[in-house]
Amino acid sequence: xxxxxxxxxxxxxxxxxxxxxxxxxxxxxxxxxxxxxxxxxxxxxxxxxxxxxxxxxxxxxxxxxxxxxxxxxxxxxxxxxxxxxxxxxxxxxxxxxxxxxxxxxxxxxxxxxxxxxxxxxxxxxxxxxxxxxxxxxxxxxxxxxxxxxxxxxxxxxxxxxxxxxxxxxxxxxxxxxxxxxxxxxxxxxxxxxxxxxxxxxxxxxxxxxxxxxxxxxxxxxxxxxxxxxxxxxxxxxxxxxxxxxxxxxxxxxxxxxxxxxxxxxxxxxxxxxxxxxxxxxxxxxxxxxxxxxxxxxxxxxxxxxxxxxxxxxxxxxxxxxxxxxxxxxxxxxxxxxxxxxxxxxxxxxxxxxxxxxxxxxxxxxxxxxxxxxxxxxxxxxxxxxxxxxxxxxxxxxxxxxxxxxxxxxxxxxxxxxxxxxxxxxxxxxxxxxxxxxx
Amino acid sequence: xxxxxxxxxxxxxxxxxxxxxxxxxxxxxxxxxxxxxxxxxxxxxxxxxxxxxxxxxxxxxxxxxxxxxxxxxxxxxxxxxxxxxxxxxxxxxxxxxxxxxxxxxxxxxxxxxxxxxxxxxxxxxxxxxxxxxxxxxxxxxxxxxxxxxxxxxxxxxxxxxxxxxxxxxxxxxxxxxxxxxxxxxxxxxxxxxxxxxxxxxx
Numbered sequence: 001x002x003x004x005x006x007x008x009x010x011x012x013x014x015x016x017x018x019x020x021x022x023x024x025x026x027x028x029x030x031x032x033x034x035x036x037x038x039x040x041x042x043x044x045x046x047x048x049x050x051x052x053x054x055x056x057x058x059x060x061x062x063x064x065x066x067x068x069x070x071x072x073x074x075x076x077x078x079x080x081x082x083x084x085x086x087x088x089x090x091x092x093x094x095x096x097x098x099x100x101x102x103x104x105x106x107x108x109x110x111x112x113x114x115x116x117x118x119x120x121x122x123x124x125x126x127x128x129x130x131x132x133x134x135x136x137x138x139x140x141x142x143x144x145x146x147x148x149x150x151x152x153x154x155x156x157x158x159x160x161x162x163x164x165x166x167x168x169x170x171x172x173x174x175x176x177x178x179x180x181x182x183x184x185x186x187x188x189x190x191x192x193x194x195x196x197x198x199x200x201x202x203x204x205x206x207x208x209x210x211x212x213x214x215x216x217x218x219x220x221x222x223x224x225x226x227x228x229x230x231x232x233x234x235x236x237x238x239x240x241x242x243x244x245x246x247x248x249x250x251x252x253x254x255x256x257x258x259x260x261x262x263x264x265x266x267x268x269x270x271x272x273x274x275x276x277x278x279x280x281x282x283x284x285x286x287x288x289x290x291x292x293x294x295x296x297x298x299x300x301x302x303x304x305x306x307x308x309x310x311x312x313x314x315x316x317x318x319x320x321x322x323x324x325x326x327x328x329x330x331x332x333x334x335x336x337x338x339x340x341x342x343x344x345x346x347x348x349x350x351x352x353x354x355x356x357x358x359x360x361x362x363x364x365x366x367x368x369x370x371x372x373x374x375x376x377x378x379x380x381x382x383x384x385x386x387x388x389x390x391x392x393x394x395x396x397x398x399x400x401x402x403x404x405x406x407x408x409x410x411x412x413x414x415x416x417x418x419x420x421x422x423x424x425x426x427x428x429x430x431x432x433x434x435x436x437x438x
Numbered sequence: 439x440x441x442x443x444x445x446x447x448x449x450x451x452x453x454x455x456x457x458x459x460x461x462x463x464x465x466x467x468x469x470x471x472x473x474x475x476x477x478x479x480x481x482x483x484x485x486x487x488x489x490x491x492x493x494x495x496x497x498x499x500x501x502x503x504x505x506x507x508x509x510x511x512x513x514x515x516x517x518x519x520x521x522x523x524x525x526x527x528x529x530x531x532x533x534x535x536x537x538x539x540x541x542x543x544x545x546x547x548x549x550x551x552x553x554x555x556x557x558x559x560x561x562x563x564x565x566x567x568x569x570x571x572x573x574x575x576x577x578x579x580x581x582x583x584x585x586x587x588x589x590x591x592x593x594x595x596x597x598x599x600x601x602x603x604x605x606x607x608x609x610x611x612x613x614x615x616x617x618x619x620x621x622x623x624x625x626x627x628x629x630x631x632x633x634x635x636x637x638x639x640x
Contacts, residue, residue: 129452133459138506158506193509197500317500320493 013183017145018043018176021109022051024152027184030080032056032071034064034437038084040124041111043176056436061088063433065095069104070434073420074395076227078105078159079437085111086124089170090131094427096166097135101424102251103224105164107155108136115143115172128170137165143172145180149187157189163315164228197316200329200336208310208327209343215284215308217352218244221267221296224251224423225289225314225333227416232256234337235288241346245356247275249290250408251423258392258412264356268296270405274359281355282307289313289333292322293424312336379403383410395420395438399431439492440469442485442514442521442593443499448507449475449482456505457484464501466490470523470590481509485593518596524589525569526551527560530582539581546572557584566591 015023021044025033034056037045048055058064061083068079079099083092089110099106113122129139138158140151148171155167212218226235232255239246239262246256247267256263264275276298279285285307290296297303300322311318311325312333319328329336383406386394392412397420398404404421413419420438422430447453454473461468469487476483490498495513502511527548531539536558543550543560546568552559562569569588577583 130455133456134463137504195503196510197503315500315504317497317504319496319500321497 013181014179015182016043016047016177016179017142017148017171018047019050020145020148020180020182021152021171021176022047022053023182024149024184024187025053025080026051028153028156029077033080033082034058034067034071034433035082035109036061036064036084036088038086038088038111038124040085040113040173041082041088041109041176042084043173044082044109044111044171055082058433058436061091062095062429063436065092065106065108066098066427066430066433067437068106068108069095069099069102069430070397070420070437072099072104072106072437073102073434074417074438076417078107078156081106081108083108083110084124085113085128086126088124089126089128092168093131093135094425096132096168098422098425098427098430099166100135100137102422103164103228104166105159106166107152107159108166108168109152110168110170111176112141112170112172114174116174118143118172128168132168135166136168139168139170141170141172142175145175145178148175148180149182149184150189153184153187154189157192161192162195163225195316198314198331200312200331200339204327204329205336205339206343208329209340211284211308211310211327212238212242212244212286212340213344213347217282217355218242218284218286219264219279219282219307220244220246220256221279221285221287221290222246222248222252222255223288223290224249224255226252226255227289229289229314229333231288231334231337232416234334234341236260237341238286238337238344241341241344243348243350243353244286245278245353247271247279249293249296249423250421252290253408254413254416254418257414259414262353266408268293269298270295270408272360272409274356274361277359278356279304279307285309287311287313287323287325288337291315291318294322297322379406380410383407387411394418397421397431397435397438400426400428439490440487441490441495441498442487442519442591443495443502444512444514444593444595445484445486445502445508446476446478446510447482447484447505448509449480450507453482453507454484456507457486457502460501460505461486461488461498464490464498466494466498472590472592485591487591512595514593514595519593520596521565521591521593522563523566523569523591524561524563525573526585526587527562527573527576527583528552528557528585529560529576530556530584531558532556535581538579539576542572542575542579546575548572 032054036058064081068081072079083089092108096108110128113125129141132139142148142151151169155169159167220239222235226232235256245262245264247264248256265272267275267279282304283306285304308326309323310327312329316330319325392414395418396407396411398407400422420434466488469489472485473482495515499511499513502508529539546562548560548562550558551561562572
């Protein structure tokens with residue numbers, strides 16, 4: 001398949017910066033990338049054919065970014081998008097912002113004009129690291145071939161670690177063309193500094209356990225962070241052990257099986273009224289990897305007024321941002337739940353569950369079942385039929401708007417990563433490229 | 439209220455933009471920003487004084503930690519610390535009017551660092567209130583202030599990193615000590631410098 005033998009990624013070898021890009025991607029486990037060529041990225045494209053990486057050619061860089069995003073959402077791996085300098089780079093911006101808002105691990109590689117021309121308004125020059133500063137988790141500009149491997153490896157680490165997000169690496173044309181020694185292992189980033197604000201101390205855990213076991217009307221709020229932490233099983237165990245109903249955010253759909261008797265479906269502005277009524281009546285909210293977005297809470301002053309809040313979250317800046325947490329547990333959701341679970345004594349009191357089900361009544365099925373058959377197609381019917389025909393096993397990609405909410409309400413997601421949708425930024429035009437990526 | 443944060447960051451191009459841009463995104467006005475080398479190589483120390491809601495310290499600190507180039511953040515808040523600012527003040531002065539300014543400078547412990555036929559330059563170090571005091575007194579006289587350059591505030595916590603001294607004195611870590619109120623207030627007495635660390639006086 002490849003015309004030349006694939007360079008050993010473990011031994012020092014002299015390569016061009018462009019070749020180092022691909023060799024590093026191979027080393028990081030990348031198999032597919034999405035992109036569109038252009039002048040300042042040509043050396044990288046020239047080197048592509050030597051490496052076992054599938055390149056998906058798009059028609060616009062925004063598509064490449066969304067495709068890499070969809071790929072990451074569906075696979076859990078880091079998505080890679082490639083564009084050239086100037087307009088190629090700016091076309092990525094909407095896709096990067098989409099990934100940033102939804103905490104999607106992504107690495108974007110852009111070409112840049114030669115380092116000696118930087119700042120001269122050269123043809124197709126744009127300050128893309130400046131432009132993407134607020135919409136990336138971090139970004140880099142690389143001007144020397146010997147920095148390519150270490151920067152890319154650090155970019156992958158940043159994209160994956162903690163609360164994931166997009167990272168942009170801007171590589172000047174001279175850095176792509178120059179030759180440098182390549183040693184994949186030696187380019188590994190330094191060990192990560194422990195985050196000093198992570199805290200799930202023993203006392204807080206015990207207090208959380210006490211609240212969870214004594215609550216009469218608890219609800220678990222299942223967010224996107226459950227997927228990132230791979231804590232589906234732990235959340236399910238917690239819910240089952242104490243018969244705690246589980247409401248999901250839009251991006252949390254699939255983190256808890258929809259057919260489970262404890263599943264309430266989606267909460268918030270576009271969730272069913274009875275789900276929100278249940279949350280308003282609850283006396284304890286256990287927020288797992290979610291950020292109390294305004295679509296979830298509505299008016300903050302009157303949000304779940306009688307409920308204590310346990311907020312389990314990896315990003316300390318989300319604590320007390322919108323909703324004040326009585327017990328913040330900051331750290332890896334899976335680790336924290338694994339500490340909590342052994343301390344929870346199972347209980348089989350389903351009074352609260354019955355009360356929630358009473359709130360629900362027949363509302364959930366009414367929309368679908370009781371619509372008159374006038375020969376018209378109703379969205380609820382269509383989505384429900386799609387769910388039936390696919391056995392609920394499809395990966396569904398939506399765009400943004402009414403159909404997105406129909407999907408979220410009527411397609412029952414059993415498995416994680418089965419719904420791919422732009423939540424935070426609400427990017428229309430997301431669906432088609434994201435579906436290609438997924 | 440005013441929040442004071444000390445951040446240690448990588449000494450690399452663009453890092454200051456990232457920090458400043460964060461405050462812009464959070465719609466927080468920076469009152470004072472001071473950057474310089476720290477005790478570690480390749481690490482800069484930034485002191486930021488910003489006006490923000492009382493409860494926002496945690497979020498500002500957590501947001502700063504999200505920046506890859508930020509190594510450490512200390513929200514010094516109301517803790518006991520030494521706060522200093524440096525100002526250079528150029529005042530119009532002739533041979534006849536210099537003496538009065540010299541006297542003022544002496545009272546404020548300011549130093550004359552440049553003397554020209556028609557002007558002189560004063561250097562003053564202290565808390566902001568002390569510097570503002572001198573500026574006010576100068577402008578209330580007949581002096582014409584030509585230029586003022588102020589460094590912005592620098593802050594260092596008392597005690598925290600001098601654990602060896604405290605250990606030698608068989609004292610517990612200052613982290614566990616009750617917060618010592620700031621005893622020195624240059625605004626109360628002209629030019630008086632803060633007393634030495636009350637912990638060490640015990």
